[in-house]
Amino acid sequence: MASVSTAIRTGGKTVHAVCTHDCPDSCGVLVTVDTLTGRAVKLQGDPAHPVTRGFLCGKVARYLDRVYAPDRLLYPMRRRKGVAKGPLPAATDPARIFERIGWEEALEEIARRLQQIADQFGPESILPYSYAGTIGQLGYGSMDRRFFHRLGASQLDRTICSSAGGEALKQVYGVRLGTPPQDFAHAGLILVWGGNVHGNNIHLWPFMEQARRGGARLVVIDPYSTRTAALADEHLAIHPGTDGLLALSLMHVLFRDGYEDAEYLRECTNGADQLRAHALRAEHAPQQASAVTGIPAESIERLARAYGAAGQGRGGPAAIRLNYGVQRSQNGGTAVRAVSMLPLITGSWKQRGGGLLLSVSGAFPFDSQRLQMPELMQAGPLGRTARTVNMSALGLALTELGSEGGAASERSAPTGPPVKALFVYNSNPAAVAPDSGRVLRGLRRPDLFTVVHEQFFTDTTDYADLVLPATTFLESKELMGAYGHLFAQISQPAIAPRGEARSNVWLFGELGKRMFPAEPAFADDEDQLIDQALGSGHPYLEGITRRRLENEGHVALSLPKDLHGETLPFSTREWFATPGGRAELTPVPEWVPPVESRHGAEGGGRFPLEFLARKADHYMNSTFANLPGHRQMERSMAGVLEMHPIDASERGIVSGDRVRVWNRRGQLTLTVSVGFTVPAGVVASRMDWQKLSVDGQNGNALTSERLTDLGRGATFYSTLVEVDKELGTK
Numbered sequence: 090m091a092s093v094s095t096a097i098r099t100g101g102k103t104v105h106a107v108c109t110h111d112c113p114d115s116c117g118v119l120v121t122v123d124t125l126t127g128r129a130v131k132l133q134g135d136p137a138h139p140v141t142r143g144f145l146c147g148k149v150a151r152y153l154d155r156v157y158a159p160d161r162l163l164y165p166m167r168r169r170k171g172v173a174k175g176p177l178p179a180a181t182d183p184a185r186i187f188e189r190i191g192w193e194e195a196l197e198e199i200a201r202r203l204q205q206i207a208d209q210f211g212p213e214s215i216l217p218y219s220y221a222g223t224i225g226q227l228g229y230g231s232m233d234r235r236f237f238h239r240l241g242a243s244q245l246d247r248t249i250c251s252s253a254g255g256e257a258l259k260q261v262y263g264v265r266l267g268t269p270p271q272d273f274a275h276a277g278l279i280l281v282w283g284g285n286v287h288g289n290n291i292h293l294w295p296f297m298e299q300a301r302r303g304g305a306r307l308v309v310i311d312p313y314s315t316r317t318a319a320l321a322d323e324h325l326a327i328h329p330g331t332d333g334l335l336a337l338s339l340m341h342v343l344f345r346d347g348y349e350d351a352e353y354l355r356e357c358t359n360g361a362d363q364l365r366a367h368a369l370r371a372e373h374a375p376q377q378a379s380a381v382t383g384i385p386a387e388s389i390e391r392l393a394r395a396y397g398a399a400g401q402g403r404g405g406p407a408a409i410r411l412n413y414g415v416q417r418s419q420n421g422g423t424a425v426r427a428v429s430m431l432p433l434i435t436g437s438w439k440q441r442g443g444g445l446l447l448s449v450s451g452a453f454p455f456d457s458q459r460l461q462m463p464e465l466m467q468a469g470p471l472g473r474t475a476r477t478v479n480m481s482a483l484g485l486a487l488t489e490l491g492s493e494g495g496a497a498s499e500r501s502a503p504t505g506p507p508v509k510a511l512f513v514y515n516s517n518p519a520a521v522a523p524d525s526g527r528v529l530r531g532l533r534r535p536d537l538f539t540v541v542h543e544q545f546f547t548d549t550t551d552y553a554d555l556v557l558p559a560t561t562f563l564e565s566k567e568l569m570g571a572y573g574h575l576f577a578q579i580s581q582p583a584i585a586p587r588g589e590a591r592s593n594v595w596l597f598g599e600l601g602k603r604m605f606p607a608e609p610a611f612a613d614d615e616d617q618l619i620d621q622a623l624g625s626g627h628p629y630l631e632g633i634t635r636r637r638l639e640n641e642g643h644v645a646l647s648l649p650k651d652l653h654g655e656t657l658p659f660s661t662r663e664w665f666a667t668p669g670g671r672a673e674l675t676p677v678p679e680w681v682p683p684v685e686s687r688h689g690a691e692g693g694g695r696f697p698l699e700f701l702a703r704k705a706d707h708y709m710n711s712t713f714a715n716l717p718g719h720r721q722m723e724r725s726m727a728g729v730l731e732m733h734p735i736d737a738s739e740r741g742i743v744s745g746d747r748v749r750v751w752n753r754r755g756q757l758t759l760t761v762s763v764g765f766t767v768p769a770g771v772v773a774s775r776m777d778w779q780k781l782s783v784d785g786q787n788g789n790a791l792t793s794e795r796l797t798d799l800g801r802g803a804t805f806y807s808t809l810v811e812v813d814k815e816l817g818t819k
């Protein structure tokens with residue numbers, strides 16, 4: 090409170106920032122800074138932002154707790170001699186493990202070690218590992234990529250989140266684009282399909298509520314009863330991994346009962362006849378699909394008819410908020426292809442408030458080639474494109490790659506030298522990567538040189554040789570696109586970096602200058618990078634300049650408009666970016682059960698329960714899990730296994746029992762909460778830092794490195810387990 094009154098006394102300044110966390114909403118943020126102390130004293134949503142409209146989610150409303158956390162990592166540090174890599178109790182003073190060094194010394198050591206390793210094993214033995222600590226254009230992929238490209242390091246296939254769904258949209262539509270979020274207000278029927286709107290995408294909710302006030306029905310398709318599902322008109326608790334079949338069954342009714350928009354199908358799609366014949370096959374009839382999906386046949390019939398009829402009378406059209414939950418499943422790519430075909434059958438794209446939203450990231454044609462300069466690979470020591478290592482199989486890469494008969498035997502595994510250096514930034518792989526048992530075995534290797542650029546001492550820094558302090562979004566400049574709305578923004582630094590924290594751009598620029606002094610690519614500053622990103626010449630970016638973004642905070646993309654001045658993606662043929670210039674409905678989507686699911690090859694065996702290793706509503710993947718205020722918000726769910734009464738009673742388990750959740754890959758201790766948030770046969774737990782849990786594990790001890798059917802993505806939601814009551818508990 091003291092600092093707030095200071096701000097009032099001195100008159101604080103307000104800075105426009107943008108939340109750079111990995112969230113579809115990319116909120117406009119106003120930061121009040123006390124000009125006397127330079128301290129940020131208040132954070133609020135920017136009321137001028139047309140989508141995020143002046144409010145922040147609960148996680149970022151408390152962002153100053155993060156920025157000013159007493160345990161933030163503020164200085165470069167080196168592991169003390171003789172201290173082994175491995176998990177530390179969260180309360181451990183980092184000074185016992187690491188000694189503080191200067192940036193100069195840190196950079197010098199990193200440059201020397203990387204050069205040594207490159208000389209001895211080849212530069213591809215260096216693996217950068219990063220994901221979405223920030224989704225800013227600069228911090229997510231600019232100077233870092235230039236550096237690793239010039240070095241000749243392995244490339245990282247960034248598949249851990251959205252590559253299956255992204256690839257599916259590309260195959261069907263040619264581009265990741267969809268219904269603008271504001272247009273959900275005009276829908277007459279809303280399907281939230283594998284999306285946790287209240288937990289993960291809160292700024293869509295007011296538009297959905299507006300539609301509901303106008304009479305729209307909300308149907309949620311999710312095996313888990315999220316807050317969104319609880320607030321819906323109907324919740325269909327689908328069996329995990331069966332969405333492709335549900336979509337085919339809806340198509341079955343749409344085609345059978347004449348709800349197709351024949352003219353739109355003819356004009357805008359390719360393969361409608363094949364799709365119709367396929368959907369009308371007997372195994373796709375609601376009665377058959379019901380047995381597999383767990384959704385009553387009448388509900389499928391009713392939903393299909395409501396979907397087909399929406400937009401035909403006075404009510405609005407049907408809109409689908411498909412989210413990434415569906416594609417974290419072994420056959421999730423095909424499932425997304427199938428779901429994304431529904432609005433093509435009914436032509437609901439033609440009406441405002443129709444269509445489908447998964448991601449609109451493809452609407453931001455920033456010049457990523459210019460930012461990342463892949464051509465530096467050719468100029469570097471390799472003289473060719475470096476190999477690619479899949480981040481969703483990190484454990485495999487760290488433990489098998491380069492060994493006799495190792496990685497090469499597994500599907501789509503790369504070949505070449507073992508990984509000898511791991512450079513982690515924007516990510517906490519020890520906690521978020523699948524099959525953490527294997528990942529940690531790799532991270533523990535004494536011969537692996539590991540650098541981690543972070544804001545906190547995470548599960549991953551426990552395995553680092555060197556840790557480097559990173560800035561938060563209040564401390565550096567960024568250019569932002571979004572995957573859930575259509576406004577470009579600039580985030581201005583509101584405060585000076587705390588301690589010796591430095592941005593990703595600074596870090597990799599400095600390393601680049603040090604190791605490759607003759608290379609001009611490392612001299613660009615943030616403003617130059619922003620100008621380069623905006624300079625693609627693509628019509629969607631027309632009129633969007635750095636100056637304008639700085640003055641206005643956010644600027645709408647210059648998307649095509651129809652005669653009425655409306656932007657209606659895929660309402661006409663011009664929007665499709667497939668090679669054929671039309672939506673591609675072939676090959677027709679075939680539903681196949683995930684191997685690890687009740688209907689799959691391993692179903693009903695030793696591990697009969699489907700396990701959802703979920704995200705937490707009050708964390709961002711593993712981010713925020715260490716902050717006391719955030720833990721307090723999440724407290725009722727931390728360390729909990731949610732279980733249906735049937736599964737619990739079969740095992741003699743009651744609420745409050747400690748259980749062992751296990752499979753071939755690992756085991757995990759949780760406390761059971763028996764209830765109806767999951768259907769019978771499904772259990773669920775939420776993301777946490779491993780070292781903050783009772784046994785140093787989270788759900789990823791059980792998930793696998795098996796990849797999705799499209800996009801080589803992670804399959805977090807195709808995991809089978811068994812649950813046993815721990816002896817000695819009540």
Ligand SMILES: Nc1nc2c(c(=O)[nH]1)N[C@H]1C(S)=C(S)[C@@H](COP(=O)(O)OP(=O)(O)OC[C@H]3O[C@@H](n4cnc5c(=O)[nH]c(N)nc54)[C@H](O)[C@@H]3O)O[C@H]1N2
Pocket residue numbers: 111112113250282283284285286288289290310311312313315327328329330331332412413414415417418701703704705706707708709710711806
């Ligand atoms: N609070 C919070 N917000 C976040 C994040 C967070 O961790 N916490 N993470 C951010 C990130 S990185 C992302 S990618 C987005 C993701 O946001 P979402 O796409 O919403 O992702 P998930 O929460 O993984 O999955 C959504 C829902 O899919 C359900 N689901 C699981 N399996 C299936 C299935 O087989 N079929 C169907 N129909 N549903 C299924 C899950 O139960 C879940 O409720 O959210 C972002 N926002």
Ligand SMILES: Nc1nc2c(c(=O)[nH]1)N[C@H]1C(S)=C(S)[C@@H](COP(=O)(O)OP(=O)(O)OC[C@H]3O[C@@H](n4cnc5c(=O)[nH]c(N)nc54)[C@H](O)[C@@H]3O)O[C@H]1N2
Pocket residue numbers: 111219220221222223228249250251513514515516517518521522542543544545547559560561592593702703704709710711712776788789792805
């Ligand atoms: N079981 C299970 N596992 C999952 C998921 C799931 O639903 N279930 N979801 C998956 C998904 S969708 C995703 S996207 C991944 C997310 O995986 P990650 O991208 O690794 O996500 P976070 O856990 O948020 O970790 C990001 C880290 O980056 C740091 N950071 C933030 N900003 C910066 C910065 O500017 N510079 C640097 N150097 N560091 C920064 C943060 O402090 C944080 O520790 O997790 C995946 N893992």
Ligand code: SF4
Pocket residue numbers: 108109110112113114115116141145146147148149150291292
């Ligand atoms: S996490 Fe998402 S909802 Fe929360 S402030 Fe950031 S962008 Fe907005």
Ligand SMILES: [Mo]
Pocket residue numbers: 111249250251
């Ligand atoms: Mo994600």
